[in-house]
Amino acid sequence: MPKLSPQTMTVLDGDVRLVKRKNSRAWQAAFKVDGHWIRVTTKCKQLDDAKKSARMLYLEYQVRLKNGLPVLSKRFVDVARLVIADMEKQLAAGVGKKSWRDYKIVLEKYFIPYFGDKFVTSITYEELQQFARWREERMGHAPKASTLNTHNSALNRVFDEAVARGYMNRTHVPVLINKGRDSQRRPDFRREEYRRMIRSFPAWLDAGREGKSRDMRYLLRDYVLILANTGIRHGTEAENLRWKHVHLFEEGGLTFLEMSVSGKTGQRDLICRANTITYLKRIQSRSPDIAGMTFEELIRAQLDLPVFRLPDGTVSKNLRQTFKLLMKQTGLLTCPRTGQDRTLYSLRHTYATFALLNDGLDIHTLAVQMGTSIGMIERHYSHLTPRLRKEVLTGKRFELSPEEYRRSQGIKGMALAAADVNTAVGADDDVEEQLPNEPENEVGSFEQDGGYSGAGSDVIDADDAVVPKQPAFDAVKSAAERAFDLFDAGKIGEAGLMAALGVSRDGYVPTEAIAHRALDAVEAGRLSEAALTRVLGG
Secondary structure, rough: OOOOOOOOOOEEEOOEEEEEOOOOOOOOEEEOOEEEEEEOOOOOOHHHHHHHHHHHHHHHHHHHHHHOOOOOOEEEEHHHHHHHHHHHHHHHHHOOOOHHHHHHHHHHHHHHHHHOOEEEEHHHHHHHHHHHHHHHHHHHOOOOOHHHHHHHHHHHHHHHHHHHOOOHHHHHOOOOOOOOOOOOOOOOOOOHHHHHHHHHHHHHHHHHOOOHHHHHHHHHHHHHHHHHHHHOOOOHHHHHOOHHHEEEEEEOOOOEEEEEEEEEOOEEEOOOOOHHHHHHHHHHHOOOOOOOOHHHHHHHHHOOOOOOOOOOOOOOOOHHHHHHHHHHHOOOEEOOOOOOOOOOOHHHHHHHHHHHOOOOOHHHHHHHOOOOOHHHHHHHHHHHHHOOOOHHHOHHHHOOHHHHHHOOOOOOOOOOOOOHHHHHOOOOOOOOOOOOOOOOOOOOOEEEOEEEEOOOOOEEEEOEEEOOOOOHHHHHHHHHHHHHHHHHHOOOOOHHHHHHOOOOOOOOOOOOOHHHHHHHHHHHHHHHHHHHHOOOOO
C-alpha cells in the first residue's frame, strides 16, 4: 500500500481518503468503486464532519453500483468536448465523416449552451422537450426533420461516449425527439428567371466600384454559372475545389470535363456541362499566376490552388452576400413558387430541375451526379412529376429513340468541341450563358384553336438581346391563351376552358405552350388530372 501524505486522513479502514486541496477549506473524499476513482467534495470544513460525510458518500456510491446506476458521471460539456476533440482528430487524419463538421457546429451552438453544466445522467425526456422549445425560439422557426436528424446524431455521439466511458448506462439514454416539419419545395429559377439574371450581368458588373468590389462581382458571375451547370454544393464542395481536381478525359471520340469534389457526402466525380469550361477559363484569365498557361497546361499541372479566388489570390467568404445583393437589384430575391428567398443553393436546385426536365436525366444518374440519394431527389422534386410525364402523355417520346429525342429537342450534351478546349477566353469575353435549351416548339402553325405556336414569342439573338417577333395576327394572344388567362383568374371553370380550347373537335392538337399552361395549372392545383388529360389530347 502506498505511503500516504501526513495531510491525508482515512476512514473505513483506509477505503476512503480525506484531503484538503490548496486554496480550499473543505475536505475532499476519494475512494474506488468498481475500479473507478471517485473524488467528491464533502462540503465540510471540520474533520469530524467531513469523516461522517465521506462515509455516507461511500455508501451512496456502493448502493448506486448495486442497483446498476453509473458510479462515475460527467457534466455534458466535458463529454461533448471529448466527442468534438475525437471527431476533429479523425477528420484531420482523413478518416472521419464529413457530417461530423455539422455535429461539431450543433453541439457548440445549441447543446453545450443549454446542457453545459448538467450531468449527462440527469438529461431526461422532459429535459429534451424543454430544450426543443428553447431551440425553436433560438432558431426562429420549427426545424425540419432533416435538421433534427443531424442534431440527434450529434447528441447520440455524446451519449455513446458517456456510455463507453462508464459515465452512464445505455438503459438511461433518453429517447430523442424527431418531430420536425416536412421538407418544403426548394426555391429555384425557371428558365426565363435564369435568363433574366444572365442578361443583368453586364450592367451589374460595370456598376461595381473599381477594385475588390468589381472583382467580387466578376467572380460571383462565374461562380453562379459553374454551380448552375454542375450541381456542386455552395460551401464546402465549392470551397474545397482546387485546379488539381479538374480533369479532361476522352471517351468514344468525345472530350468531357470532369470535377472531383468533396464535402457533405464525401468525395465524388461529376461531369460538367460543356459550357463550364468557358467559366473556368475566365477565372483563370483573371489570375495572374496562371493566366499565361493554356487551359490544357493548367489541367496537366494539377496545381493545388483554389479555383474560386480573387485576382490577388485570396478566397472570399462573402459570395453569399454579393449574390443576395444581385438578387435584390434584379428583383429575383424571392421565388414566387415557394415564397422563400433564393440563395446560392438555389442554383443546385436549378441544375436538378433542368437536368430532369430538359436533359431527360433519370433520377438515379442525377442522384449519383449530385451526390445525394434517390429518395432525396424524389422528395424535393416530386412537384415536377407532371412535366416529367408530359412527353409520355402526349405520346412524343414513343416516336423516337432516346438519342433521337435529345437531338430533336436541341438539348446540349456534356461533350466538349475541340474549340471549347483550345480557344482562349478573356476575363471580359461575352459568351452564351444559359442552361440547356427548352424543348423546341413546333413553329409556324395555328393548330385548331390550340393557340398560335411560334409567332408572338421572344427569341434571343447572337448578342443575347431580346428581339420580339411580330404576332402573326392582330391579337396579341390566341383565343386559347386568353381562355387560360380567364381560367387562371377564376372567371371561367374547367368546362368553359375545355370549350374554348376546342378539345372535343376533330383534329384537335395542343401546342407546346398550351400543354405547359395546363401542366402549370395542375401543379398549382387549379386543374384536375382528368381535365389535363383532355387538354393533352387524351
